Amino acid sequence: MGVLDLLTQETIGFACLPKANSAWILLGIPFDSTTTYKPGTRFAPDSVRSASCNLEFYSLLTGLILEDDRINDLGNLVLPPGEVEKSLRIIEDAVRELRGLYPDALTIFIGGEHLITYPIVKAFDKTIDTLVVFDAHLDLRSEYLSSKYNHATFLRRIVEELDLNVLHIGSRAYSKDELDYVKSSGLKVLNILESKDLEAVGKEFENLGRTYVSLDIDVIDPAYAPGVGNPEPLGMDPLTLLKVVKKIFESNNKVIGFDLVEVNPLVDVNDVTSALAGKIILEVMAMDKAFRNTKWL
Amino acid sequence: MGVLDLLTQETIGFACLPKANSAWILLGIPFDSTTTYKPGTRFAPDSVRSASCNLEFYSLLTGLILEDDRINDLGNLVLPPGEVEKSLRIIEDAVRELRGLYPDALTIFIGGEHLITYPIVKAFDKTIDTLVVFDAHLDLRSEYLSSKYNHATFLRRIVEELDLNVLHIGSRAYSKDELDYVKSSGLKVLNILESKDLEAVGKEFENLGRTYVSLDIDVIDPAYAPGVGNPEPLGMDPLTLLKVVKKIFESNNKVIGFDLVEVNPLVDVNDVTSALAGKIILEVMAMDKAFRNTKWL
Amino acid sequence: MGVLDLLTQETIGFACLPKANSAWILLGIPFDSTTTYKPGTRFAPDSVRSASCNLEFYSLLTGLILEDDRINDLGNLVLPPGEVEKSLRIIEDAVRELRGLYPDALTIFIGGEHLITYPIVKAFDKTIDTLVVFDAHLDLRSEYLSSKYNHATFLRRIVEELDLNVLHIGSRAYSKDELDYVKSSGLKVLNILESKDLEAVGKEFENLGRTYVSLDIDVIDPAYAPGVGNPEPLGMDPLTLLKVVKKIFESNNKVIGFDLVEVNPLVDVNDVTSALAGKIILEVMAMDKAFRNTKWL
Amino acid sequence: MGVLDLLTQETIGFACLPKANSAWILLGIPFDSTTTYKPGTRFAPDSVRSASCNLEFYSLLTGLILEDDRINDLGNLVLPPGEVEKSLRIIEDAVRELRGLYPDALTIFIGGEHLITYPIVKAFDKTIDTLVVFDAHLDLRSEYLSSKYNHATFLRRIVEELDLNVLHIGSRAYSKDELDYVKSSGLKVLNILESKDLEAVGKEFENLGRTYVSLDIDVIDPAYAPGVGNPEPLGMDPLTLLKVVKKIFESNNKVIGFDLVEVNPLVDVNDVTSALAGKIILEVMAMDKAFRNTKWL
Amino acid sequence: MGVLDLLTQETIGFACLPKANSAWILLGIPFDSTTTYKPGTRFAPDSVRSASCNLEFYSLLTGLILEDDRINDLGNLVLPPGEVEKSLRIIEDAVRELRGLYPDALTIFIGGEHLITYPIVKAFDKTIDTLVVFDAHLDLRSEYLSSKYNHATFLRRIVEELDLNVLHIGSRAYSKDELDYVKSSGLKVLNILESKDLEAVGKEFENLGRTYVSLDIDVIDPAYAPGVGNPEPLGMDPLTLLKVVKKIFESNNKVIGFDLVEVNPLVDVNDVTSALAGKIILEVMAMDKAFRNTKWL
Amino acid sequence: MGVLDLLTQETIGFACLPKANSAWILLGIPFDSTTTYKPGTRFAPDSVRSASCNLEFYSLLTGLILEDDRINDLGNLVLPPGEVEKSLRIIEDAVRELRGLYPDALTIFIGGEHLITYPIVKAFDKTIDTLVVFDAHLDLRSEYLSSKYNHATFLRRIVEELDLNVLHIGSRAYSKDELDYVKSSGLKVLNILESKDLEAVGKEFENLGRTYVSLDIDVIDPAYAPGVGNPEPLGMDPLTLLKVVKKIFESNNKVIGFDLVEVNPLVDVNDVTSALAGKIILEVMAMDKAFRNTKWL
Numbered sequence A, B, C, D, E, F: 001m002g003v004l005d006l007l008t009q010e011t012i013g014f015a016c017l018p019k020a021n022s023a024w025i026l027l028g029i030p031f032d033s034t035t036t037y038k039p040g041t042r043f044a045p046d047s048v049r050s051a052s053c054n055l056e057f058y059s060l061l062t063g064l065i066l067e068d069d070r071i072n073d074l075g076n077l078v079l080p081p082g083e084v085e086k087s088l089r090i091i092e093d094a095v096r097e098l099r100g101l102y103p104d105a106l107t108i109f110i111g112g113e114h115l116i117t118y119p120i121v122k123a124f125d126k127t128i129d130t131l132v133v134f135d136a137h138l139d140l141r142s143e144y145l146s147s148k149y150n151h152a153t154f155l156r157r158i159v160e161e162l163d164l165n166v167l168h169i170g171s172r173a174y175s176k177d178e179l180d181y182v183k184s185s186g187l188k189v190l191n192i193l194e195s196k197d198l199e200a201v202g203k204e205f206e207n208l209g210r211t212y213v214s215l216d217i218d219v220i221d222p223a224y225a226p227g228v229g230n231p232e233p234l235g236m237d238p239l240t241l242l243k244v245v246k247k248i249f250e251s252n253n254k255v256i257g258f259d260l261v262e263v264n265p266l267v268d269v270n271d272v273t274s275a276l277a278g279k280i281i282l283e284v285m286a287m288d289k290a291f292r293n294t295k296w297l
């Protein structure tokens, strides 16, 4: 028995879709141990699943209907409370195992906090050419409150430790340390103002290769996504975001992984942030279906 | 004594406007018996009335001020709890009586759930040429969870049973069944992306004739209207909606009825959805006043 | 296939207990179509199940630990939205089937509103000697707002239509109609002040025979159970309630059915009412286990 | 010792910035005694300070980072409960003293309700050439419910009693009385529709001279700023607002005072309105820094 | 026309009881201008009226049913925002007029904050022999934050300015200043521990004469009444409170006025505090009815 | 410079008391990294401090007034996010340093989660004779979800690793593992039913010696303390709790440390749990003052 069998808890299926073999694998990662402000993203995997049961399966961006589709929703990882290092290892092991079992699937993760992207991406073992991050924040601090591995530093760790291209979209909140690092490292960062120019952004998406997309829900304006630990004003609207994401799928790239992190149901309003997150995942599934066979990979 | 006398409960007047004879009749219909997700729209008539007391009477879309106007607010219907069939009959009878008493008025209804539009429109007895529906959803299912008359099927029933044109605006959430029906029936549906093109939408509004407008508040994005049973992302913004509605009044049509449904005060935030609903009704009243005498009817 | 197979939706198991054959059958009945004030009890079965996952399995009233026990949690009934008559029939059919399948089990129901007790008790087909009701209200109106079958009349219907003894405990809110009926009918009613006298109440419990217990959570004071549609002050505290319930089990009676109704998660605080409901069900299971073999039946 | 020493209560520093001598003076004025609808703006100074601790110090509008800057946060005024006249006098005295102590600073005030702008502006003693007000409402009533000095009349008092130009931006809710006054007085009012035309608004900003900017947060749409006493639909979005504000700083004017009023933390959601208010103040500080030395004054 | 006609706003009747001539006069006084912590008691009169519509009319303490009774609910006073002195004068004038019009009625007031008791009691013009106050706090400060007339000083003002006996019950939060004053003035104060001894309290109630009862809802424990501006732990439970109040009516006294103050619907939970307040008023009405004709007065 | 200087963040003083040298040291420990259900206790130190500013300084249990007293509130520890081991070490070091600096003070800690008691007690370095724990739960698991050091195991670690007596009071939720351990280890546990018998509990308090009291707020019933991560029904009421605590001070013991943990402001109602926690701390300070000089130690 693998890590996944040992450490996974069954849940209702995403959007109440029947669970079955599918081109889409879903895994919930209820990890929020390094959150510094309002915690609670641990409840997102279940909350997003359940809010999505009340959505229809039509995809506005592609025109497809997913009503007769299936999803391979594996449930949630079970993680030892307060043990960050051990948790990161479990996440990494589980994702590696999952990649071995379903090498051709689009693997989708619901966080949890943004730090989970670090072990996930690591587990993809150099099969990722480009990591595209949507986030209000850069998460590029070299360390934060004497801690090296947390939600505010995860991308710095990835850049330092792993060998892949990073494209960062939608940011509008930097520390000086981060801004300096961006300048010195030559990291590609499109801030929120630049991110809304669909054509310009589209140009950056040519030839990303095998792509992993990490979406911190706070890239969206708090008006649309109030249920986040750290609401940052001046964000993107959901339709623009989806159009940008669609450009990744349309272009000559292959999306092999996707995560949606930082939804916090504990501070949400009428579950609108969970519903929005579910909608985004449904649209990503539809985009994958629409453009899957057009790829060279 | 008619149904209205027997089955109406007095309330404060809409927007705290003095109650008196007027070109506008208002009736609250606190019916939400077939709601499938979060119930509570029964509280909307009172909540919208009361939140509107804190609005000013200036209309941004027309430049009119309604401060010295009156409204004929008849209060709320009293309906037997849990008796859908009987309730629909009471609604239909009350609206027919009301139409008899005030044939030239613009009759405005505050729901309650969307199913109320079915008995209302029926009671207009073929005096409606076109039904314009604003909604995130189509509500065109042939049946839902073995029930034929509910919020998710009401428009299908209208299309099947009544003889009028339907124009549907703002949708973005379909079931397969509904999409198939739209295709086979030739129903005119402008989805949310098409609905924002004011000029294109305007063209559809030429010669609607005697028009009834039904506005499901969830056509608006949850950012602006979080207090709804089923928040559906990617919606319209309120100003665009009002501009579209204004085009109906400006064009060569006569609006004879209007309902605003699906506001749910139980899950709202600081009553912003109730306030927005009140604002929309005030603007509709102002549009009616501004364009009333320009009509051929 | 029976009604239960056709109309049941799977859920997580109560208190996250493993689902298996057991002396306890659980069925969720998310029905709240006749609620007149704040609706939302439809969410209680899932909310109580989930809040109970964070409770320990020790029973304070009996000293037993249920950690290694199993429960036969059948999930929730699926009911047609807004169709009261059809829903009552489905509930009755499902319960009758369930009684046929598990004649020796203690069947436990989580509502939903109090009206569900009517079809449940009917389905027990004269196997109930005494119905013990805990409720702040009598629910004995002859009709309510022109409706005969609803949460405010259900007990009147049972008394009129079925042949069993009724013992009512904890009431403190009567209409004149109800009080007159109690006097004329000779129904046994212990009001809230009398209900706290454990010894006196105990006397009433001698020889109830085969007993069905229906517990409207609003019998408890809103301080302990704020999440109810109609909070009624001056109620019982949870420990006294459990001691009273225990007396039923201790005495020479056999409890064959139990329902817990009227929890409303939509208006609750930190899920405390759901947690309390879960605790009560756990204690009832423990009482059943503790006293099961001491019965003559 | 001056009024400020006697009547100020120490708090944490705005955005957790170190308190020190600085070009920016901050004073909290927790006054909401004349609020007519939902009260609670008294909690805004502390709530805005604390929500801002979780913002980064990067300014999107100017590209500056304020991380190494300081602020002279003087804390909150202590005001006698329920004594409006005395409170207005204390505010006026404190601001006058503050202007004497820091004549070259940009003085920033966090309300409290909009009436505080009246004594503040008075205390600037004719050093203000133009008062720019952002507000959904005109606050120009001649009196309100028999009271002359309150949140709904403050601007009328300023226009009548003080000698300065007024430019009003973003309005969309007028009483007849106010609209008549605007017409007769020739006050410059750009309503919400006109306010979004950056170029046109920019023209109005040429040569304002010494400028005081008063920002009622309800000028922003309730989607972005739900935590206000009187949410008024159809408002501005935060980015447009900041671009308009920036135009004031860019043009040939000198901003000498700024207040942000009417944030109500008691009815907010996840503190998003407080966070937005903090962001606006940070951007205003950055604009001041960016354009300070380009001024002729 | 009197003050009452000029300055009263119509509302729904208390508990939805029909409005008619009656032995009970009700007046809402939505005044909260001197509140120092969380404001919002201005919403209590309407909130208590509306929550009471869902209560039954049975009185547990007396066994009476008030279903066929009437109430003379005069609506709410309209007060100038932020004008404390003027407001106190209006309250006093209105109450004096009301006493002239209905000299034999039991006059009931719903606040608003506790300061309203000052002008009310003044308007009773020496017809009160004893003022019985239920409150967690003494409200006996000589002044508070430089203000002499506010919720924290009102009782001191009454003791100093008016000639009546004061009996204070249920307190548990004193300032040193207040405790010293109690000692020096010889005021009769039963703290919360002493207040629960029904017999001892009963003794204090012999021969109070013409009695006015003022009930600050925070005398009750926050568990039962969370919706208050200043929740003070260790309070009374509602049943004990009602038993104590009943003793006043049972004894040889005549209750001529009653107020219930400090309910704050803005911070309540599921309106439980409003419902409790409504219940208390209903019980007080029933006590008045039960013992009215047994009096010597 | 010591750990305390390096790692402490200044805050407002507890209950807005002036900070100064005092017999009472206060330290906030915003640590909640191992919480398994609803997180948020990290906000308790600030929330309890601020809610306490609205309490009076009278102590009901002792009759003392603390208005002129001082407190040495050192602020909050700053801990590395997600680093449990490092955090525990910092807590231990800080407490040891604090004990060295203020050997005669009563040191008071506000958590944070219950795990903080482990490093605190360790840092007292065998100066504790008895640890008295108030808790709904035993926190005696040998491990929890593969983690050895967390809120559910902390007391097991203390019992296993440290040499002191443990007295556990108020429990009502056990796992089988814990119950077995209690039996085998002979730990003294008074469950909730036994804990209410003041006399019996008092007997256990004779000769505890140097005592540390740890109070998990969930020992109190959720009616009084809803703002906790894991509300457990059937708890103690606050007055009984304080009487029990007082017995510790009255008896021949010396209380040298006290912590109050598990308050969760994120899920509280109107801050009543924070206010209650503040009240408990004030009463503990008063008890310490009242009985300090009666000790032999």
Ligand SMILES: [Mn+2]
Residues within 6 Å of the ligand: A114, A135, A137, A139, A151, A216, A262
């Ligand atoms: Mn991030």
Ligand SMILES: [Mn+2]
Residues within 6 Å of the ligand: A135, A136, A137, A216, A218, A219, A262
């Ligand atoms: Mn982020």
Ligand SMILES: [Mn+2]
Residues within 6 Å of the ligand: B114, B135, B137, B139, B151, B216, B262
């Ligand atoms: Mn609809």
Ligand SMILES: [Mn+2]
Residues within 6 Å of the ligand: B135, B136, B137, B216, B218, B219, B262
């Ligand atoms: Mn809809």
Ligand SMILES: [Mn+2]
Residues within 6 Å of the ligand: C114, C135, C137, C139, C151, C216, C262
């Ligand atoms: Mn019931």
Ligand SMILES: [Mn+2]
Residues within 6 Å of the ligand: C135, C136, C137, C216, C218, C219, C262
């Ligand atoms: Mn009931």
Ligand SMILES: [Mn+2]
Residues within 6 Å of the ligand: D114, D135, D137, D139, D151, D216, D262
């Ligand atoms: Mn304003």
Ligand SMILES: [Mn+2]
Residues within 6 Å of the ligand: D135, D136, D137, D216, D218, D219, D262
């Ligand atoms: Mn405004």
Ligand SMILES: [Mn+2]
Residues within 6 Å of the ligand: E114, E135, E137, E139, E151, E216, E262
């Ligand atoms: Mn008071």
Ligand SMILES: [Mn+2]
Residues within 6 Å of the ligand: E135, E136, E137, E216, E218, E219, E262
């Ligand atoms: Mn009080």
Ligand SMILES: [Mn+2]
Residues within 6 Å of the ligand: F114, F135, F137, F139, F151, F216, F262
């Ligand atoms: Mn604990």
Ligand SMILES: [Mn+2]
Residues within 6 Å of the ligand: F135, F136, F137, F216, F218, F219, F262
């Ligand atoms: Mn605990």
